[in-house]
Amino acid sequence: MSDDLKMNNILVVDDSPTMRRMVITSLGSLRRVKSTQAGSGLEAIERLAIEPVDLMVLDLNMPDMHGMEVIGFVRSHQAYRNIPIVVLTTKGEESSRTEALAAGATRYLTKPFDPRQLADVVGSLLQAS
Amino acid sequence: MDKQTPDNRGEFFDQFLDDYYAECDEHLVSIRRSLVTLEDEVDARTVDRTLLDNLFRSFHTLKGISGMVGLGAAEQLAHHLESYLRELREGTGVLSESGFEALVAGVSLLENVINARRNDQPAPSIDEIVQRLQAVSTDSADVEKTAESPTEKSDVTTARRWEVEFTPTVELAERGVNVNTVRSRLQEIGQLIQAKPVVKDAGGIAFEFVIATSADKTTLASFEADGLSFKPAVDEPAPRPKETQPVPTIAPASVVRVDLDRLDELMRIIGELVISRTRLDEQLTELKRSTPPALWRSLQETSLSMSRQLRDLRESVMRVRMVQIGESFERMTFVVRDLARESGKKVIVQFSGGETEIDKFLVERMMDPLMHLVRNAVSHGLETAAEREAQGKRTEGLLSLSATTAGEKIIIKIADDGRGIDRNLVLARANARGLSDGDSHLDDDALLNLLCTPGFSTRDEADRESGRGVGMDVVKKATEELGGRISLATKVGEGTTFSIELPLTLAIAEALIVSVNGQRFAVPQSAVTEVLEVESSSTKVLENNEIIPYRGKVLPLIRLARVFEMNHQRGDNFHVLVIGEETNAVGLAVDRILGQREIVVRAIKDPLAQSRGIAGATELGDQRVVLILDITALRQLATTAKH
Numbered sequence: 001m002s003d004d005l006k007m008n009n010i011l012v013v014d015d016s017p018t019m020r021r022m023v024i025t026s027l028g029s030l031r032r033v034k035s036t037q038a039g040s041g042l043e044a045i046e047r048l049a050i051e052p053v054d055l056m057v058l059d060l061n062m063p064d065m066h067g068m069e070v071i072g073f074v075r076s077h078q079a080y081r082n083i084p085i086v087v088l089t090t091k092g093e094e095s096s097r098t099e100a101l102a103a104g105a106t107r108y109l110t111k112p113f114d115p116r117q118l119a120d121v122v123g124s125l126l127q128a129s
Numbered sequence: 130m131d132k133q134t135p136d137n138r139g140e141f142f143d144q145f146l147d148d149y150y151a152e153c154d155e156h157l158v159s160i161r162r163s164l165v166t167l168e169d170e171v172d173a174r175t176v177d178r179t180l181l182d183n184l185f186r187s188f189h190t191l192k193g194i195s196g197m198v199g200l201g202a203a204e205q206l207a208h209h210l211e212s213y214l215r216e217l218r219e220g221t222g223v224l225s226e227s228g229f230e231a232l233v234a235g236v237s238l239l240e241n242v243i244n245a246r247r248n249d250q251p252a253p254s255i256d257e258i259v260q261r262l263q264a265v266s267t268d269s270a271d272v273e274k275t276a277e278s279p280t281e282k283s284d285v286t287t288a289r290r291w292e293v294e295f296t297p298t299v300e301l302a303e304r305g306v307n308v309n310t311v312r313s314r315l316q317e318i319g320q321l322i323q324a325k326p327v328v329k330d331a332g333g334i335a336f337e338f339v340i341a342t343s344a345d346k347t348t349l350a351s352f353e354a355d356g357l358s359f360k361p362a363v364d365e366p367a368p369r370p371k372e373t374q375p376v377p378t379i380a381p382a383s384v385v386r387v388d389l390d391r392l393d394e395l396m397r398i399i400g401e402l403v404i405s406r407t408r409l410d411e412q413l414t415e416l417k418r419s420t421p422p423a424l425w426r427s428l429q430e431t432s433l434s435m436s437r438q439l440r441d442l443r444e445s446v447m448r449v450r451m452v453q454i455g456e457s458f459e460r461m462t463f464v465v466r467d468l469a470r471e472s473g474k475k476v477i478v479q480f481s482g483g484e485t486e487i488d489k490f491l492v493e494r495m496m497d498p499l500m501h502l503v504r505n506a507v508s509h510g511l512e513t514a515a516e517r518e519a520q521g522k523r524t525e526g527l528l529s530l531s532a533t534t535a536g537e538k539i540i541i542k543i544a545d546d547g548r549g550i551d552r553n554l555v556l557a558r559a560n561a562r563g564l565s566d567g568d569s570h571l572d573d574d575a576l577l578n579l580l581c582t583p584g585f586s587t588r589d590e591a592d593r594e595s596g597r598g599v600g601m602d603v604v605k606k607a608t609e610e611l612g613g614r615i616s617l618a619t620k621v622g623e624g625t626t627f628s629i630e631l632p633l634t635l636a637i638a639e640a641l642i643v644s645v646n647g648q649r650f651a652v653p654q655s656a657v658t659e660v661l662e663v664e665s666s667s668t669k670v671l672e673n674n675e676i677i678p679y680r681g682k683v684l685p686l687i688r689l690a691r692v693f694e695m696n697h698q699r700g701d702n703f704h705v706l707v708i709g710e711e712t713n714a715v716g717l718a719v720d721r722i723l724g725q726r727e728i729v730v731r732a733i734k735d736p737l738a739q740s741r742g743i744a745g746a747t748e749l750g751d752q753r754v755v756l757i758l759d760i761t762a763l764r765q766l767a768t769t770a771k772h
Contacts, residue, residue, distance in 0.1 A: 016190045017386070018148040022197055025144075039309075042336065045326040046297045046308045049334035061189050063182075064324060077328045090193040112196040115141050 008126050009052060010035045013044040013070070014059040014088070019111070023057055023088065026115035030123050041065025045073060053083055055126060057118075058105075060089040060096060068096075068103055075104035084125040088113060142198050149198050151386055153243050156187040158456050160236055161463045163187075164229075168466065171229045176217065185214040191239070202252045203242045209262040210235045216266045228265040233467070234258055288319055288341040290362035291349065296335040298356065306355045308336055314352070318344040389489055392450050399443050403727055404748050406435055440727075450490065454532045454541070455483025457492055461503045465528060468507045475514050475525040476507055482532035487539050491611055491631055495541075498604040502543045502627050503528070505601075510547035510625050520622070522546070538655075544626035550619040555579055574713075577617040581605040609761050612653070612744075640728045640747075641706065642755065643719040645689045646696070649755045651728050651747055652706060652717065656760040659707040660722060677705065677716060684716045687763055692742055708760055715764055728757065742766060 012023045012035050020037045027033055036051065038044040042064045047053065056074070060067035067087065074080045084106040089096065091110040100108055107121055163184050170176045192207035210232065217224060238258050245252045295311045315321055319342025327337050339362055342349075349359045409432055417425055458480045469476040511526035518524055527546045532539060552571045559579050571579070579585060583602040608615045613631035632655070640651040641660075661679070668675050668686065675686040686705065690696075705716040728747040744759035 015186070016152060016194055018145055018152045018194050019190075019197065021148060022142065022145055026141075042308045042312070042324060042326065045334060046302075046336070049297050050299045050302055061186065063186060065326075073326055079328075079332055090189065090196070111193050112199075 006032065008033045008054040010122065011038060011044060011047050011053045011056045012036070013038045013041070013056060013062070013067070015039050015062045016059075019059070022115070023118065026113075026118050027057075027122055029116075029119050030126070033122075033126070041067065041070045044070055048074070048080055048083075053080075054129070055122060056083055056085045057122065058085055058087050060087060060100065068100065071100065071103045071105055082129070084129060086118075086121060086125065088118070146198060147388060148386070149194055150243070150247055152194060153191060156191050157236070157240055157243075158459065160184060160187050162459050164233060164236065165459065165462050165466070167224065167232075168229065171224050171226055174223065176224050178218070181214055181218050185211060185218065188214060195243075200243070200246050202255050203239060203246070206235060206239050206242060206255050206259065209259050209266075210239070213262050213266045225265065230470075231258070231261040231265045233463075235262055237467075288343045290322070290339060290341050291359050292362045293338040293340060293352075294335050294358045295338065296329075296333065296356050301356050304355075311336070311355070311357065312338070315340050315342075318342045318348060387449070389450070392446065393490075395446050396443075396450075399439070399446060402439055403443075406432070406439060407726065407748075409435075447488070448486075450488050451486035452489045452492060453483060454485050454487050454492060454539075455480070457496060457499065458483050458530045458532075460496075461500060461530060464500060465503060465507055468504060472508065473513065474507065474511055476511060476528055477525045478528050478530065480530040485532035485534055485539060487532075487631070494607060494611060495629070495631065498607045499541065499543065499629070501600070501604055503530070506543060506545040506547065506625065510545040510549075512548050516548075539631050541629045541631070542626055543629075544624060546624040549621040549623055549625055550576065550580075550617075551621055552576060559585065573617045573619065576619070577605075577615065580617075581615075614761070640726055640757070642723040642726055643704070643706070644721045644723055645693075645719050648693075648695065649723065649753075650689065650719070651726070651755050651757045653744075653757070653760065654725065656708055657706045658710055658714070661705040661707065661716070663703055663705050663718075665701055665703065675718075679707070679714070679716070682712075684714055686716045686718045687766070688718050689758075690718075692763065692766060693740075708764065717758075717763070728755075 008030075010027060010033055012020050012027075014020045014023065014037075017039070020039075024035045024037065027035060036047050036053070038047050039062075041062050044056070044058070045065075058067050058070060067089070071085060071087075074083060074085065081104075085104065086107045086109060087100045087105040088109050088111060089100075091112070097108045106125060109118060109121065163180050167176070167180050167184075170180075188207045188211035192204050192211055195201075195203035195207060213228070213232065213235075217228070235258050238253065238255060242252050242255065293315060295308065297308060301307065312321065312324060315338055319340045321338060321340050323337070323339040325337055327335050329335050352359070413425070413428060413432055416428070420428070462478045462480075465476055465478050468474075506528055507526075511528070512520070512522075514524040517526065529542070529544045531542045531544075534540070555576060556571060556579075559582075562584065564579065564582050564585060581601045581604070583600070585601070605615055608629055608631070611631055613629060616628045616630075617625070618628070619625040639654040641654055641657060643650050643652060661677075663677055668677050670676075671683070675688065676683040677686060678684075684705070684707065704719050704722050706719065708715050708717055742759050742763045743756050744762075745757045746754050747757055748754060
């Protein structure tokens with residue numbers, strides 16, 4: 001399939017609908033990108049099961065299934081292990097940066113986030129993959 | 130690169146402010162709900178872990194989104210609340226009285242900080258509360274761990290454990306069956322012990338739930354059509370329940386949030402449609418003579434079915450605007466708790482009918498008045514524990530909040546079992562202020578009228594000055610402005626009940642169109658109990674009042690022509706609209722009844738055009754404005770005229 005025409009599907013996972021809208025709007029400046037959203041870890045994995053996902057933007061502190069568990073799940077399964085994961089979590093839990101990166105997060109950003117920086121990071125990861 | 134660029138960012142995130150406020154409201158509702166439950170666990174050996182988790186997550190989310198919209202005070206405050214909860218979760222697990230107080234104070238302040246931003250006011254200082262939260266955090270961290278791990282809820286023991294597997298597919302998702310709906314359905318039939326994703330041998334993803342339920346096999350079998358399979362769980366030592374109740378703040382994926390303004394706009398458009406259809410109706414009537422009957426009938430039928438469809442459309446939009454009143458009750462519980470604590474009283478709050486739905490606009494407009502009644506009940510209505518004991522009452526005062534619907538109305542009752550209102554005291558005060566005409570007997574209605582007279586209560590004024598809300602006069606006014614009615618029942622020593630009757634919806638109402646002196650008026654149909662045709666000769670004049678015989682009694686008449694100072698030539702017959710019931714009934718005298726219509730109510734905002742006895746204006750389709758009568762005000766005019 002020609003890469004030129006491919007739409008990249010970004011899965012935005014956060015339990016706050018406002019935060020999801022902020023993230024999706026921030027990514028709106030990227031070309032050939034569409035987004036899907038999930039409000040919990042379990043929902044995120046359901047999305048993975050029913051549609052192809054090219055990149056995840058993932059909150060850590062969520063009900064049902066912590067973001068760290070989601071990373072663990074995604075990284076331990078063949079079909080998903082190469083999906084880039086951008087962790088986007090609230091500032092102040094610096095210990096989780098090392099943990100998240102060790103578990104397999106591709107990038108680690110904190111909230112409050114800069115919309116342009118988030119778009120840059122996601123854009124460059126999509127280009128590389 | 131990592132540095133923030135505040136200028137652009139501010140603008141960018143401003144577009145999410147409405148979402149932000151809406152989400153804050155949702156979390157605050159859920160926080161208050163959790164705090165009310167949590168209060169029972171102050172000083173208990175173990176605190177419900179799920180409650181702590183929910184609170185923690187709400188504060189965490191509030192911190193995150195407040196930071197994004199640049200509301201630093203809210204971000205910090207939420208951070209300290211979150212930190213205290215973390216201490217609680219990881220530390221002793223015992224919630225002290227002072228800790229709980231600090232939480233409550235912190236939440237109130239958080240709400241104020243958010244509201245201040247919403248109303249463009251300066252944010253209150255958070256320093257004192259932050260210090261309090263820090264102090265209680267250290268306390269709880271210092272105490273040695275004594276708590277046992279929380280035990281499972283006991284009702285699980287009789288239930289059987291099942292392993293449930295759910296495999297999501299695109300088809301199921303399109304039918305609305307997904308991991309969230311499956312989980313809620315499982316939670317309805319039992320206790321969810323575990324939920325985790327698994328990868329199947331073939332590479333697909335499935336979810337494994339473990340539930341404890343007493344539901345039988347047939348119930349479980351009914352789930353199978355939705356991609357679920359069941360088998361009895363292997364008896365392994367149970368992991369601690371992850372979740373015992375659904376997280377109330379997380380809106381399911383199928384729910385959208387809509388700005389109330391957009392719904393108002395939708396209602397406005399429907400209002401225009403109603404007017405256009407009425408116009409069509411008038412034109413049809415004009416066409417009748419010049420149109421072949423068959424064609425005219427078919428036009429008429431089309432117009433009628435449009436009318437039905439419009440009504441359906443209107444009702445659907447109305448339904449979208451409805452919210453459950455229970456949320457407001459919970460907010461009140463919160464206020465009651467504070468007041469009771471301040472005054473040293475013991476209060477039990479009961480509510481019923483929380484699932485009753487009411488227009489969002491109405492409930493927002495009524496929030497302050499209802500809050501005032503609740504405050505009054507706790508501050509003045511209920512006695513102290515000692516006083517109650519002396520009277521042989523149980524020491525805890527009872528405050529009950531209830532909502533029921535009756536036809537097109539919702540009735541909200543605020544009842545206490547306190548000391549009741551002392552009529553003599555009220556009369557004495559009214560006399561002292563020159564507000565009473567010296568009547569020695571007061572029925573409940575007259576008593577309420579006195580209480581609602583502006584300037585009656587010194588306490589009300591003090592409350593208002595201290596920013597604590599509205600007075601009884603404002604309560605009454607707000608209720609009536611919304612087309613509602615307030616009533617009172619009180620008995621010394623037994624308690625007081627305020628009932629507020631409100632229309633379920635606003636804006637469009639059924640009305641009778643009447644004419645007086647060639648001028649048309651609309652009378653809300655809900656106010657009219659009966660329509661009479663009267664011969665002019667049957668009226669009598671008694672003490673300056675016109676009356677007619679009615680059901681073996683007499684009915685005082687209000688002449689609209691006189692109220693609005695129109696020159697009136699009387700015909701032989703006229704019509705009377707009976708307003709109110711039994712002894713309170715009055716008759717509204719009009720020349721003719723022109724018909725019954727659905728009208729779109731528009732408030733008259735221009736003070737020069739406002740007039741007593743007129744509630745608003747509407748259009749009937751011929752593009753002429755028709756005034757809508759304010760029945761409550763007209764009745765008052767009639768009763769004051771008597772004296």
